[in-house]
Amino acid sequence: MGSGDEKHICRCEEVSEDEIRAAIRSGARTVQEVKRWTRAGMGICQGRTCRRLVERMLCEELGLKPGEVEVSSFRQPVRPVSLKSFED
Amino acid sequence: MGVDSKPAVVVGAGPAGLCAAIELKRAGAPVVLMDENGKPGGQLFKQIHKFFGSREHSAGTRGFEIGRRLLADSLELGIDVRLDTEVVGIEPGLGVWAVERRSRSYTLEAGCVILATGASENGLAFPGWTLPGVMTAGCAQTLVNVHRVLPGRRVLIVGSGNVGVIVGYQLLQAGAEVAAIIEGAPALGGYGVHTAKVRRAGVPFYCGTTILRAEGEEGVERAVIAKVDRGFKPIAGTEETLEVDTICIAVGLTPALDLAYLAGCKPIFVPELGGNMPLHDGYMRSSVEGVYVVGDTAGVEEASTAMEEGRLAGIHAAYALGFLGEAAMRERTEATWGRLDSLRQGVFGQKRFAAKARILAEGKVRA
Numbered sequence: 001m002g003s004g005d006e007k008h009i010c011r012c013e014e015v016s017e018d019e020i021r022a023a024i025r026s027g028a029r030t031v032q033e034v035k036r037w038t039r040a041g042m043g044i045c046q047g048r049t050c051r052r053l054v055e056r057m058l059c060e061e062l063g064l065k066p067g068e069v070e071v072s073s074f075r076q077p078v079r080p081v082s083l084k085s086f087e088d
Numbered sequence: 089m090g091v092d093s094k095p096a097v098v099v100g101a102g103p104a105g106l107c108a109a110i111e112l113k114r115a116g117a118p119v120v121l122m123d124e125n126g127k128p129g130g131q132l133f134k135q136i137h138k139f140f141g142s143r144e145h146s147a148g149t150r151g152f153e154i155g156r157r158l159l160a161d162s163l164e165l166g167i168d169v170r171l172d173t174e175v176v177g178i179e180p181g182l183g184v185w186a187v188e189r190r191s192r193s194y195t196l197e198a199g200c201v202i203l204a205t206g207a208s209e210n211g212l213a214f215p216g217w218t219l220p221g222v223m224t225a226g227c228a229q230t231l232v233n234v235h236r237v238l239p240g241r242r243v244l245i246v247g248s249g250n251v252g253v254i255v256g257y258q259l260l261q262a263g264a265e266v267a268a269i270i271e272g273a274p275a276l277g278g279y280g281v282h283t284a285k286v287r288r289a290g291v292p293f294y295c296g297t298t299i300l301r302a303e304g305e306e307g308v309e310r311a312v313i314a315k316v317d318r319g320f321k322p323i324a325g326t327e328e329t330l331e332v333d334t335i336c337i338a339v340g341l342t343p344a345l346d347l348a349y350l351a352g353c354k355p356i357f358v359p360e361l362g363g364n365m366p367l368h369d370g371y372m373r374s375s376v377e378g379v380y381v382v383g384d385t386a387g388v389e390e391a392s393t394a395m396e397e398g399r400l401a402g403i404h405a406a407y408a409l410g411f412l413g414e415a416a417m418r419e420r421t422e423a424t425w426g427r428l429d430s431l432r433q434g435v436f437g438q439k440r441f442a443a444k445a446r447i448l449a450e451g452k453v454r455a
Contacts, residue, residue, distance in 0.1 A: 052211065075350075078346040079176045
């Protein structure tokens with residue numbers, strides 16, 4: 001990306017701010033729903049950077065206070081695990 | 089109380105985790121300390137500045153020296169430290185799912201788990217923030233202080249809290265030029281002692297100012313900043329362009345919540361300490377039996393408070409596993425709390441003290 005105005009929020013999955021805002025305007029109300037809708041937060045870092053940015057957008061779009069955004073869920077493994085590590 | 093043969097598993101070998109493991113081992117409890125990195129110490133070895141506080145908090149000592157001391161203690165005690173080991177899950181019944189060197193997966197049944205996994209740096213999305221040259225302040229600090237690599241020649245720092253000003257000073261020491269430190273809020277956020285040092289070195293500070301975008305072809309060449317109004321909206325006509333090749337983002341940290349969530353720990357939202365974090369009591373017990381949370385994971389503070397919280401959890405876990413009597417546990421806990429309270433004084437400490445008090449009030453009774 002050069003000096004354009006497009007903003008990637010989830011860098012791992014290359015999800016833009018516009019896509020996330022569109023998802024919220026279409027009904028996504030939690031980080032979890034935005035994740036399923038757009039894949040933001042489903043990449044290799046598992047939302048470590050974009051989770052807070054998505055929370056902020058949910059607040060802006062839905063008029064929520066920061067503490068009112070539902071806590072995002074996590075699933076194991078929380079880090080990428082190679083299939084090789086299961087050989088035994 | 090019977091002696092449990094299952095070990096206490098401490099996740100994260102930073103200041104909090106090391107102290108927790110040391111307390112457990114000193115009490116004679118079996119303990120396994122895991123860390124995803126190749127070296128223990130967490131962020132301590134990046135801290136080349138002197139710490140504050142009283143003598144018992146190693147005030148005047150540089151962070152990496154404190155790290156060295158903790159490592160020496162842990163080696164002397166013979167703690168089972170497993171490096172290059174990522175904890176990727178927690179199964180019901182305290183099964184710790186670990187992956188060693190990205191190649192061997194195993195589950196360790198734990199008598200108790202102490203989560204000391206720290207925090208992650210917040211991002212700030214603006215057009216151009218994915219250009220090479222934009223990084224978090226912690227990343228710049230790792231490059232300069234650990235790898236001895238200068239990330240760029242001329243740097244803009246976004247955020248005037250302690251991380252921003254300390255990293256700014258360390259970049260100056262390493263030979264970079266700091267073009268400016270900008271702060272969205274109307275007032276500066278860091279300790280006066282650090283801020284004044286950077287200001288004396290000639291670095292301009294701009295309050296009520298945000299970054300609009302980063303520009304450049306292959307990497308950062310310029311940053312456009314602007315004044316903001318009270319609602320943090322940029323004011324048209326106040327734009328200014330800074331010629332920089334590096335932009336450091338220092339806009340706070342978020343406690344690592346992933347493993348606590350998997351363990352089923354109840355969260356609490358405390359904005360002063362970084363957002364959502366696991367609820368805990370004065371022994372650093374989470375809402376889940378046998379799971380403790382310490383350090384930045386339990387609310388972002390500092391290395392010195394993280395160490396004391398680690399000790400609190402280590403002391404209580406040693407007692408819970410049957411390796412420490414109740415009287416000794418209470419006595420050590422009280423002494424640790426005395427030191428913690430003294431750390432949470434002053435203008436900045438008071439705010440954290442009040443925030444922690446809210447957590448403890450909700451997280452059962454304080455010790």
